Amino acid sequence: MLELRGLRRLGVGPVDLRLAPGECVAIQGRSGAGKSVLLRMVADLDPHEGEALLDGQACSAMPAPQWRRLVSYVAADPGWWAEDVAGHFAAGRDLAAELPLLGLDPAAAGWAVARLSTGERQRVALLRALTPQNRVLLLDEPTSGLDPQSRDQVEALLRQRMADGGAVLLVTHDPELAQRMGHRRLRMEEGRLQAPAHEQEVHE
Ligand SMILES: Nc1ncnc2c1ncn2[C@@H]1O[C@H](COP(=O)(O)OP(=O)(O)OP(=O)(O)O)[C@@H](O)[C@H]1O
Numbered sequence: 001m002l003e004l005r006g007l008r009r010l011g012v013g014p015v016d017l018r019l020a021p022g023e024c025v026a027i028q029g030r031s032g033a034g035k036s037v038l039l040r041m042v043a044d045l046d047p048h049e050g051e052a053l054l055d056g057q058a059c060s061a062m063p064a065p066q067w068r069r070l071v072s073y074v075a076a077d078p079g080w081w082a083e084d085v086a087g088h089f090a091a092g093r094d095l096a097a098e099l100p101l102l103g104l105d106p107a108a109a110g111w112a113v114a115r116l117s118t119g120e121r122q123r124v125a126l127l128r129a130l131t132p133q134n135r136v137l138l139l140d141e142p143t144s145g146l147d148p149q150s151r152d153q154v155e156a157l158l159r160q161r162m163a164d165g166g167a168v169l170l171v172t173h174d175p176e177l178a179q180r181m182g183h184r185r186l187r188m189e190e191g192r193l194q195a196p197a198h199e200q201e202v203h204e
Pocket residue numbers: 010029030031032033034035036037038
């Protein structure tokens with residue numbers, strides 16, 4: 001479904017990787033190893049070498065906004081471009097129904113982004129990426145600031161998305177999250193993706 005061919009930037013890569021529909025690949029690795037640089041390359045957010053393809057269609061052959069709707073990056077520290085929560089969602093999204101799926105107040109659509117807690121922002125940013133068009137989620141520490149109940153809700157929503165055929169490329173320092181969610185777990189070391197030889201090597 002998603003194929004990465006020789007992605008390379010800033011000493012990260014070349015990275016070759018394939019994700020199947022419904023698959024989650026979890027990437028761990030030391031701080032500064034290049035995990036976020038990789039996710040940003042996949043989302044085509046920075047100049048890079050190599051190519052990413054979705055169902056054989058090259059990223060370079062479609063407009064960037066179209067690619068990013070299909071292959072969506074959710075940063076650890078997401079950006080905002082409107083004052084209120086609803087301003088980040090397309091008209092027609094039923095936010096009063098969707099927000100509670102992640103343990104958020106159904107009225108939060110009308111809240112200013114500035115009043116959201118860190119964990120609320122993380123969940124709103126994830127929901128923002130979960131459009132009907134999205135096929136692949138690129139998640140950078142998606143549950144790092146969350147209480148166990150909110151974390152479970154996020155994981156349940158991601159599992160549902162995978163059951164519906166979506167794929168997830170997940171970056172995390174949390175070995176338990178990688179274990180629970182990752183069908184495959186990889187390690188990034190000095191910009192190169194490695195399959196861990198032994199289970200404990202994934203853990204930091
Ligand atoms: N725009 C940039 N220009 C120059 N160097 C950068 C840029 N973005 C990232 N880097 C460098 O690339 C390296 C990898 O950064 P990256 O953010 O991918 O690390 P990471 O593995 O995600 O780390 P962490 O686990 O701390 O989030 C770092 O040394 C960082 O300083």
